[in-house]
Amino acid sequence: MLDQTPLDYVKDLPGFERGHPHYFKDPMIDHLLEIVMMIGGELWVERDRRLIMEHLLESKGSVTQTMVEQFEPDDEMAEKLSTARDHFTKRVFGCLYDTDEHTDVGDFFNVIGKEG
Amino acid sequence: MLRNDVIDRGTRGQTPALNTRADEAFLDYISDMRNTLMHGTHKRVEEQSAAALEKAGLTENLWPDRVYDMRTTMTDVPEVASWLRAKRSLQEAYWQTIVDSYSSRQDEFLHMLEVSDSEGPGSVHWDPDFKYPDYATVDIHIQPGGYVADPLCGLHYDYGTKVFFGGMNDGDALHAKMCGKTAIPKDGQVNRAMDIGCAIGQFSCALKRRFPDAEVWGMDIGAPMVRYAHSRAAKQGLDVNFAQMASEKLNSPDNHFDLVTAHLLFHELPEPIIKQTIAEVYRVLRPGGTFVLWDFPSDAAADGRFSGFMRYMDAADNGEPYSCEFVSCDVETLIPQAGFILRYDDLDDIARHGRIGDKPEQRT
Numbered sequence: 001m002l003d004q005t006p007l008d009y010v011k012d013l014p015g016f017e018r019g020h021p022h023y024f025k026d027p028m029i030d031h032l033l034e035i036v037m038m039i040g041g042e043l044w045v046e047r048d049r050r051l052i053m054e055h056l057l058e059s060k061g062s063v064t065q066t067m068v069e070q071f072e073p074d075d076e077m078a079e080k081l082s083t084a085r086d087h088f089t090k091r092v093f094g095c096l097y098d099t100d101e102h103t104d105v106g107d108f109f110n111v112i113g114k115e116g
Numbered sequence: 117m118l119r120n121d122v123i124d125r126g127t128r129g130q131t132p133a134l135n136t137r138a139d140e141a142f143l144d145y146i147s148d149m150r151n152t153l154m155h156g157t158h159k160r161v162e163e164q165s166a167a168a169l170e171k172a173g174l175t176e177n178l179w180p181d182r183v184y185d186m187r188t189t190m191t192d193v194p195e196v197a198s199w200l201r202a203k204r205s206l207q208e209a210y211w212q213t214i215v216d217s218y219s220s221r222q223d224e225f226l227h228m229l230e231v232s233d234s235e236g237p238g239s240v241h242w243d244p245d246f247k248y249p250d251y252a253t254v255d256i257h258i259q260p261g262g263y264v265a266d267p268l269c270g271l272h273y274d275y276g277t278k279v280f281f282g283g284m285n286d287g288d289a290l291h292a293k294m295c296g297k298t299a300i301p302k303d304g305q306v307n308r309a310m311d312i313g314c315a316i317g318q319f320s321c322a323l324k325r326r327f328p329d330a331e332v333w334g335m336d337i338g339a340p341m342v343r344y345a346h347s348r349a350a351k352q353g354l355d356v357n358f359a360q361m362a363s364e365k366l367n368s369p370d371n372h373f374d375l376v377t378a379h380l381l382f383h384e385l386p387e388p389i390i391k392q393t394i395a396e397v398y399r400v401l402r403p404g405g406t407f408v409l410w411d412f413p414s415d416a417a418a419d420g421r422f423s424g425f426m427r428y429m430d431a432a433d434n435g436e437p438y439s440c441e442f443v444s445c446d447v448e449t450l451i452p453q454a455g456f457i458l459r460y461d462d463l464d465d466i467a468r469h470g471r472i473g474d475k476p477e478q479r480t
Contacts, residue, residue, distance in 0.1 A: 021463070023191045023198075038209065044141060045142050048138075066123055069137050096198060113467075
């Protein structure tokens with residue numbers, strides 16, 4: 001066993017324990033924001049399922065639970081789902097979104113492996 | 117959400133599909149939300165944070181003494197507090213969804229690992245009695261159980277990073293890209309390569325694809341990680357060897373490897389372990405061998421106060437407890453102190469090529 005000194009300060013960090021960090025003076029605002037985001041997720045799950053069921057009904061004439069669970073969208077359907085999801089999140093959360101200028105996750109790798 | 121334990125949903129690339137379409141759709145949403153609420157609002161949050169810090173007179177010498185003042189000042193800005201709330205909630209949500217979704221097939225996945233342990237191509241070596249040092253037992257990235265405690269944490273990590281990268285790393289594309297940029301010894305010889313802190317072996321596999329005739333090893337402190345890494349590599353037909361080892365105590369001979377890589381490992385290590393790891397890498401590299409470290413820029417290269425604050429918040433709230441130590445430890449000095457010749461010392465070159473340490477032909 002390696003003999004390392006326990007790093008107690010890690011356990012003092014405010015976010016060490018799940019559910020502890022609050023960013024607003026009133027933690028209820030944290031809770032409400034989280035609830036809204038999670039409700040959004042549950043709504044999208046239902047919409048995703050409906051879009052798949054409609055697609056299967058149109059293309060196969062029937063739909064079963066197994067067909068939905070094993071459904072793998074082709075490129076066209078994947079794009080349709082992605083676009084619908086993008087519209088959904090922007091419509092619901094657009095007031096927080098900066099449409100003028102934004103980064104994306106790809107910038108992460110430009111930080112540690114800059115092009116050029 | 118609907119649960120169904122019997123329907124085979126196949127794989128998504130190299131990754132087993134989640135248990136239900138509902139779970140998969142939920143994580144697609146989380147991934148999009150990360151882009152919308154985090155990346156999409158980053159600029160505005162950065163500007164408002166800078167203004168708040170300026171107004172509060174928090175302009176220099178902030179780390180480590182005044183980080184709590186920074187936290188208070190910046191979370192007084194509603195947009196910043198919302199940004200941090202979204203980041204934390206989405207991070208917790210995707211890990212929990214992944215763990216819950218796979219849990220009903222736990223026995224199946226554990227059996228898969230047991231079978232894979234003794235099958236090739238490649239191999240895996242791990243110790244069921246391995247004693248983990250304390251520093252390795254935190255929930256890195258707030259992944260439940262971190263990289264060591266849950267026997268399926270490699271599987272969880274696989275899908276979790278898929279969400280983190282918003283699909284951009286599907287097929288391990290980003291690892292392949294970074295591996296393609298990785299420097300090699302000046303004599304061009306790569307017969308043995310080792311990837312330390314390999315996690316689920318994405319960079320190790322990229323090394324094998326780049327150097328198909330080389331003996332490639334992936335090392336990680338987490339047994340669940342190397343077991344899953346081996347299973348994942350073997351499914352791709354790649355002859356990569358994986359072993360459970362702490363990076364500061366490599367069970368490898370002296371002067372053995374031509375190339376050692378560390379891709380996004382060092383910011384997960386406390387500074388004393390960083391120093392020990394560099395010394396170990398020096399020991400196992402042959403004279404003329406090369407060490408390539410890909411990781412966050414050092415503090416001197418940080419692009420302003422906001423980035424420093426965000427690094428602190430990542431350390432505090434996103435299970436990156438040692439990242440502040442890493443960016444402030446001046447690793448560009450530690451590498452030559454261990455005996456390496458640093459190929460680039462300009463920060464812009466380092467951003468492009470990583471930190472590259474060549475072990476001299478004769479020790480200086």
